[in-house]
Every structure is written in C-alpha cells, then in structure tokens.
Amino acid sequence: MTEGLLEGKSVKRSFFDAPEGVDGHLPHWYTEARTAAWKDYEEVPWPKRKHEAWRFADLKKLAFDDIVDAAEVDEAEGADLITRSVALEENAGRIIFANDRLIADPLLDAEFAQKGVIFKPLSQALVEDTDLVRLSFMQEPARLGSVKFAALHRARLRDGIFLYIPKDVSLSRSVEVFHWLSGENAAIFPHSLIVSGPGSSAAIAEYIASAGRQPGFCGGVTDLVAGENSRLTHVRTQNLSEQAHSLHVSSSLAADGANIRAFVLNLGCKWSRSESIARLSGEGAGTDMLAVCIPEDSQEMDMRTLQLHEKTHTTSNLLYKNALYDEARTIFAGLIMVEEGAQHTDAYQTCRNLLMSDQCEANSMPGLEINADQVKCSHGSTAGPITDDELFYLRARGIPESAARQLMTFGFVKGAVDGIGHDALEKVVLEKIDRRFRRILS
Amino acid sequence: MSSIEIKDLHASVDGNEILRGLTLTVPKGEVHAIMGPNGSGKSTLAKVMAGHEDYQVSSGEVLLDGKNLLEMNVDARARAGLFLAFQYPAEIPGVSNANFLRAALQARLPEGEEIDAVAFYKQMYDRMDELGIDRKFTGRSVNEGFSGGEKKRNEILQMTMLEPKYAVLDETDSGLDIDALKVVAEGVNAMRSPERGFLVITHYQRLLDYIVPDHVHVLSGGRIIRSGDKGLALELEEKGYDWVKEEQLATT
Ligand SMILES: Nc1ncnc2c1ncn2[C@@H]1O[C@H](COP(=O)(O)OP(=O)(O)OP(=O)(O)O)[C@@H](O)[C@H]1O
Ligand SMILES: [Mg+2]
Numbered sequence: 001m002t003e004g005l006l007e008g009k010s011v012k013r014s015f016f017d018a019p020e021g022v023d024g025h026l027p028h029w030y031t032e033a034r035t036a037a038w039k040d041y042e043e044v045p046w047p048k049r050k051h052e053a054w055r056f057a058d059l060k061k062l063a064f065d066d067i068v069d070a071a072e073v074d075e076a077e078g079a080d081l082i083t084r085s086v087a088l089e090e091n092a093g094r095i096i097f098a099n100d101r102l103i104a105d106p107l108l109d110a111e112f113a114q115k116g117v118i119f120k121p122l123s124q125a126l127v128e129d130t131d132l133v134r135l136s137f138m139q140e141p142a143r144l145g146s147v148k149f150a151a152l153h154r155a156r157l158r159d160g161i162f163l164y165i166p167k168d169v170s171l172s173r174s175v176e177v178f179h180w181l182s183g184e185n186a187a188i189f190p191h192s193l194i195v196s197g198p199g200s201s202a203a204i205a206e207y208i209a210s211a212g213r214q215p216g217f218c219g220g221v222t223d224l225v226a227g228e229n230s231r232l233t234h235v236r237t238q239n240l241s242e243q244a245h246s247l248h249v250s251s252s253l254a255a256d257g258a259n260i261r262a263f264v265l266n267l268g269c270k271w272s273r274s275e276s277i278a279r280l281s282g283e284g285a286g287t288d289m290l291a292v293c294i295p296e297d298s299q300e301m302d303m304r305t306l307q308l309h310e311k312t313h314t315t316s317n318l319l320y321k322n323a324l325y326d327e328a329r330t331i332f333a334g335l336i337m338v339e340e341g342a343q344h345t346d347a348y349q350t351c352r353n354l355l356m357s358d359q360c361e362a363n364s365m366p367g368l369e370i371n372a373d374q375v376k377c378s379h380g381s382t383a384g385p386i387t388d389d390e391l392f393y394l395r396a397r398g399i400p401e402s403a404a405r406q407l408m409t410f411g412f413v414k415g416a417v418d419g420i421g422h423d424a425l426e427k428v429v430l431e432k433i434d435r436r437f438r439r440i441l442s
Numbered sequence: 443m444s445s446i447e448i449k450d451l452h453a454s455v456d457g458n459e460i461l462r463g464l465t466l467t468v469p470k471g472e473v474h475a476i477m478g479p480n481g482s483g484k485s486t487l488a489k490v491m492a493g494h495e496d497y498q499v500s501s502g503e504v505l506l507d508g509k510n511l512l513e514m515n516v517d518a519r520a521r522a523g524l525f526l527a528f529q530y531p532a533e534i535p536g537v538s539n540a541n542f543l544r545a546a547l548q549a550r551l552p553e554g555e556e557i558d559a560v561a562f563y564k565q566m567y568d569r570m571d572e573l574g575i576d577r578k579f580t581g582r583s584v585n586e587g588f589s590g591g592e593k594k595r596n597e598i599l600q601m602t603m604l605e606p607k608y609a610v611l612d613e614t615d616s617g618l619d620i621d622a623l624k625v626v627a628e629g630v631n632a633m634r635s636p637e638r639g640f641l642v643i644t645h646y647q648r649l650l651d652y653i654v655p656d657h658v659h660v661l662s663g664g665r666i667i668r669s670g671d672k673g674l675a676l677e678l679e680e681k682g683y684d685w686v687k688e689e690q691l692a693t694t
Contacts, residue, residue: 390533396492396520397517398517398550398604400517400549407541407542407545408534410537411536411583
C-alpha cells in the first residue's frame with residue numbers, strides 16, 4: 001500500500017484515520033509536513049455555526065462520516081472518463097485524473113516544453129522540481145475558516161498538477177486539468193499549484209466533476225502565484241454529483257504589476273463551500289475574482305472571499321453572481337481589507353443573487369476594513385427576482401415566459417463569465433451553464 | 443376583419459377605472475394618431491392591448507383581424523402580430539440586443555425550425571444602418587445605459603425586425619432630437635403598407651408632419667372624445683385640449 005487506504009472505516013467527525021507513513025520517493029520536507037498536517041487536522045476543532053467564518057452555514061450538511069479514500073477506477077471506467085474529458089477545442093496540454101490518479105499520459109505541446117514550461121502531475125514535480133514546488137506549496141494560511149480542512153487536504157493529498165511558466169514565456173493556448181470523482185462515498189483531494197515567472201502569461205482551466213451520481217467528497221486546494229508583471233487566468237468548474245460535498249480553498253498571490261483573474265463555476269454538490277483569498281502583495285497588482293453559482297433543489301453554496309490589499313496602486317474587482325432555484329441557499333461573505341500604507345487602492349465587490357423561486361435564500365455579508373486613506377472602495381449586494389417589467393418587455397416581443405426567464409437568467413450570469421476575458425474559456429463555461437439551465441427547465 | 447377593433451373597452455388599475463368605454467378601429471393600411479392630456483389613459487390603452495397584468499379589463503373587446511386578443515397571453519398577442527413601442531422601454535441587463543431579437547424571431551418560427559444566423563445578422567445590420575444605430579449596439583444589453591433617444595430608436599429597430607401587422611407607438615417621438623425624429627419617421631413610413639396598421643400616440647403635432655396620419659383621435663378621461671383628420675392635430679396644437687373638452691361638454 002502506498003497511501004493510507006482505510007476503505008470502509010469511518011471515524012466520527014474525521015474522515016479517516018491517520019495517513020500511513022512516508023512514501024519512499026517523496027521529499028522529506030513534504031512528508032514531514034504531511035504528518036504534521038494530520039496532527040493539525042485532528043487538533044483543530046470542528047467548525048461551529050457561531051464562528052463568524054461559518055455564519056449561516058448549514059453544518060448539519062457537512063457530515064462526512066461515511067467517507068472513504070477513493071480507490072483506483074477500473075480500466076473500462078478510466079477509458080470512458082477519458083472520452084468524457086473534452087472541453088476546449090484547442091489546448092496547450094491536458095492532464096486527466098480519476099480519483100486523484102492519472103488515467104492518461106499528461107500532454108504538453110513540445111513548443112512550450114522547449115521553452116521551459118512545466119505542466120505535470122504534482123507527485124512527479126515534488127520529486128523532479130522539488131525546490132520550485134517547495135517555494136510556493138501551501139504557503140498561504142487558510143484565513144477564511146477552513147484551517148482544519150486545509151490541514152486535511154495536505155494530509156490526504158495524493159496528486160494534482162504543477163504548472164510553471166518561466167520568465168517572459170506566454171502560453172498562447174490554455175492548459176486543462178480534469179478531475180473525476182468516482183465511487184460511493186469516495187474522497188479526492190485535488191491540488192493545483194500554478195506559478196508564473198516575471199512577464200509571463202498563461203490560462204488554465206480545471207474541471208472537477210463526478211463520474212456518476214453517488215455521494216462523495218472533494219477537498220481541493222488551488223494556489224496561484226503570479227510573478228512580477230505576469231498574467232494568470234484560472235477557471236475552475238465544479239460539477240460534482242448532487243449528493244457530493246466539496247470544500248475548496250484557493251489563494252492567489254500577485255507580485256508587482258501582476259494580474260490574476262480567477263473564475264469559479266459552481267453547479268453540483270449537496271453542500272459546497274469555496275474560500276478564495278486574493279493577496280495583492282506587489283505594487284500595482286490587480287485581480288478579478290469572478291464566480292457563478294446555480295444551485296437548485298436544496299443545494300447550499302457557500303462562498304467566502306478576501307481581497308487583501310497590501311501595497312499601493314493595487315486593484316481588485318469581485319463579481320459573484322448566483323441564480324437560485326427551488327429551496328437552494330447561497331451564502332456570500334466577502335471582506336475587502338486594505339492594509340496600512342496601501343494607498344491608491346481600488347477595491348470593488350459585488351454579489352448579485354437572482355431569486356428564481358419564493359423558497360430560495362440568499363445570504364450576503366459584505367465587509368470592509370480600510371486602514372489607508374487614499375482608497376476607492378465599494379461593495380454592494382443585491383437579491384431579487386426577475387422583475388415584472390423585464391418579463392413583460394420580453395413577452396411583449398413574443399418570447400414565451402419560460403424562454404424569457406432563461407434568456408434573462410443566462411444574461412444575468414453571463415455578466416460574470418464575460419470577466420474571464422478569454423473567448424475560448426468563456427465558451428466552455430457558457431456551454432456548461434447552458435446545459436445546466438436546460439436541465440433545470442426540463 | 444382586417445383591423446384592430448377596440449369596442450367599448452373598460453379597464454382599471456387598483457380599482458381605479460382608467461379606460462371608460464373606449465371604442466376605436468384601426469384598419470390595415472391606415473395610420474391613426476391618438477393625442478390626449480397627461481394621465482388620460484393613452485399608455486394604459488397600449489398596455490391593455492399588449493396584455494399587461496396590472497390592468498383589469500372589466501368589459502369590452504379588442505379584436506385583431508377578428509381574433510379576440512384579450513383571451514391571449516402577452517407573448518401570444520405579440521406573435522399574433524401586435525407590436526407595442528413602449529413609452530418607457532425596460533432595461534434588460536445581460537441580454538444583448540442581438541440575442542434578444544434573435545429569440546423574438548425564433549419564437550415566431552414553428553417548433554424545430556432554426557433561424558438562419560447569417561441572414562439574421564444581415565437583416566439586423568441593414569435595419570440598424572437605416573436607423574442610424576451604431577452596429578456596436580448589437581452586443582450591448584437591451585436598453586441598458588441607453589440614452590432616451592437611443593431607447594426609442596431601439597424600439598423602432600425591433601419593430602422593423604419583427605414586422606408586426608399592427609404597431610402601437612407610445613410617444614416614440616419624445617426624447618428624440620430633430621434628426622432622430624426624421625430617421626425614426628422614415629423607418630415607420632418605410633413600413634407603411636396596405637398590410638399594416640399603426641396607432642401612433644403623441645403629444646406633438648411635429649411628429650405628424652413626418653408620419654402623416656389618416657385619422658386623429660383625442661383621448662380624454664378614458665374614452666375617445668373626438669376624431670378627425672390630420673387637421674385636428676393642428677387645431678389641438680393651437681387651442682389646447684380644454685377646447686375639445688368644452689366642446690364635448692357642450693354637445694353631451
Ligand atoms: N400601474 C398603475 N398603477 C397605478 N396607476 C396607474 C398605473 N398605470 C396608470 N395609472 C394611472 O392611470 C392614469 C392614466 O395613465 P397613463 O399612463 O395611461 O396616461 P397617459 O395618457 O399615457 O399619460 P402621459 O401623456 O403622461 O404619458 C394616470 O392617472 C396614472 O397615474
Ligand atoms: Mg403615456
């Protein structure tokens with residue numbers, strides 16, 4: 001056994017028992033931290049609703065007692081999942097995982113490999129590029145409530161990707177990562193570490209989805225580290241089964257003049273939580289934080305964000321759009337924090353909720369903490385249905401009510417998708433959204 | 443049969459009767475103008491015809507080529523050939539002009555038939571050029587952030603694309619500068635045909651210099667109190683509405 005597989009066992013309020021010892025080939029610094037992380041996981045108390053970071057969260061839905069380590073998928077299923085791993089028409093490379101194991105050879109166009117681009121499984125990078133990985137691997141604390149789950153991730157992490165773009169290299173096509181979750185109550189812990197050298201640029205898409213409709217758990221971490229004047233675009237889509245749970249922690253760190261765009265699409269899961277931290281640690285750095293959530297039935301989607309301005313002339317722009325159906329719930333808690341001396345900061349935060357039923361519930365908790373005086377900041381959140389005036393206008397042009405609602409809802413969420421600023425990626429995301437609406441309406 | 447016939451229409455909002463026995467027929471091929479003081483019920487008439495749910499019709503009929511419009515829902519009325527250019531067009535965030543028009547045209551096709559995208563764009567660009575609307579507007583959200591005049595032009599663009607049998611234009615001239623007024627009037631005139639009827643609501647004689655009506659009606663207190671030819675509009679401009687109201691009182 002190479003990992004601590006404890007299938008079938010369940011421990012109240014902990015997913016598994018302690019992970020098994022050290023894997024021979026992995027670097028010592030990594031395995032040591034992994035062991036420490038398991039201890040942290042066990043010691044950090046379970047979240048409580050009265051904690052500010054967990055306000056409004058339905059913690060009853062966060063019950064993972066039956067969860068087990070995901071097992072390898074069989075060959076036939078692997079082959080099927082490979083055929084389902086299609087998104088962009090053209091990419092610069094792609095890596096496909098099922099249950100945190102590679103199911104196809106990783107691909108990266110030779111053109112970019114020759115320029116020094118690294119795009120490979122993290123397990124491989126930990127050995128081959130260990131110093132580069134170590135510099136940026138899980139350097140950001142999980143400040144938004146999930147210290148315990150970040151520790152769990154680090155302890156249970158099996159694989160993921162490492163993307164590195166050397167100085168001044170520009171990746172003209174995006175790379176793609178597919179993560180499939182398969183098996184009853186299986187848990188995966190996908191990890192992405194993306195590092196851009198000075199003056200470089202790249203776009204990457206990650207698609208996390210269930211193979212079937214079973215319950216399961218995904219505890220992912222994404223770290224983006226953008227070097228001086230580099231540009232990173234990251235798109236993550238979550239389309240896990242409606243029985244699954246997911247808890248994802250993302251951080252981004254932008255150096256001088258760097259620009260990071262991060263987009264999240266949340267479609268699946270009974271309960272999902274996404275924590276996103278954008279640290280603007282360099283002068284003139286900028287970030288766009290974008291998200292679309294389309295929950296239905298009794299899905300709960302919980303989004304916690306932090307826009308952290310540490311230096312002057314930094315810009316952050318957050319736009320989250322939720323379209324809620326049935327008895328769905330969303331929670332948005334966003335904090336803009338401008339540190340002392342971070343003058344000439346522009347920080348904007350908008351969360352809009354489109355209420356498509358009378359029973360759905362949107363909770364918004366915007367927050368500002370400003371410790372500099374030359375700052376432009378605004379935050380706003382709205383929640384409301386499609387107005388009668390809008391609906392009447394479309395119907396007065398002959399568009400039937402259901403089509404009118406679909407058109408407006410699509411238009412509503414598209415506003416956030418447009419912010420990706422990358423046509424091919426926008427198209428992939430819009431197709432997923434379109435399929436979602438068709439399903440909801442049918 | 444080839445007309446919009448409004449017969450003794452009574453309609454109210456929140457229990458207040460606004461239309462009180464309005465009767466009017468607009469045959470195909472004709473342009474009728476409605477003038478009347480603020481609050482007399484002109485926009486109410488337009489919205490009742492289009493099927494707005496805020497207004498309750500207590501009695502009367504509206505027939506489109508003999509079909510009972512009041513029995514149809516809002517979108518079915520539009521597909522039956524009625525078009526309303528709004529006095530205050532709504533803003534539709536996130537829905538581009540092009541997608542909006544496409545959806546409206548698509549809704550008129552039989553099940554399973556798809557709109558020809560190339561022909562659609564060509565037609566749209568041609569109409570936009572004629573109306574002096576920048577092609578950039580195709581990608582902008584419907585009416586969002588449009589100036590007053592731009593909204594009105596956009597209404598006319600929709601009308602020319604949807605080619606209705608009957609169009610009700612509610613103060614399409616208000617907010618238009620003189621050049622835009624001419625352009626819009628040309629757009630309407632180009633659509634005049636023996637197969638189409640217009641009901642033009644306006645406060646100003648000026649519009650009727652460009653869109654010359656066959657008949658002019660005065661709406662006051664929820665009913666038509668006087669009808670005449672285009673000369674009536676001139677007279678109104680000169681003497682004001684009190685003149686017609688007084689005359690009406692004298693005759694009833
Ligand atoms: N939805 C509504 N709720 C309440 N009152 C209404 C509503 N719609 C119309 N009214 C009232 O009905 C009356 C007629 O309004 P309408 O908009 O039809 O007038 P109009 O003739 O179009 O006036 P204008 O020349 O100012 O456009 C007004 O007194 C108005 O306040
Ligand atoms: Mg009016």
